[in-house]
Amino acid sequence: MELDPPDITVFYGSLLMAEQDWNYGSRGCKESRLDPPREFLMRFIRWITQSEYGNIDKIITTAVRNRPAPEKYGISLFEF
DSSP: OOOOOHHHHHHHHHHHHHHHHHEEEHHTSOSSSSTTHHHHHHHHHHHHHHHHHHHHHHHHHHHTTTOOOOOOOGGGGGGG
């Protein structure tokens, strides 16, 4: 398996966050329990960046079951 270059990964992440805002924002067709709606993805990104290598299975399982990442990852990396 080969990972995408970092700039492609950032682009995909930006598109996913825009999709969250579009679908779950104040004028979206779905309701979000998080504010801003992109917080759902932001937590997963923080979780991945702060985790050990072996946690990727737990992270993916949580994501595909449409559960949010733990609340402790709701804090921005810049706020530590």
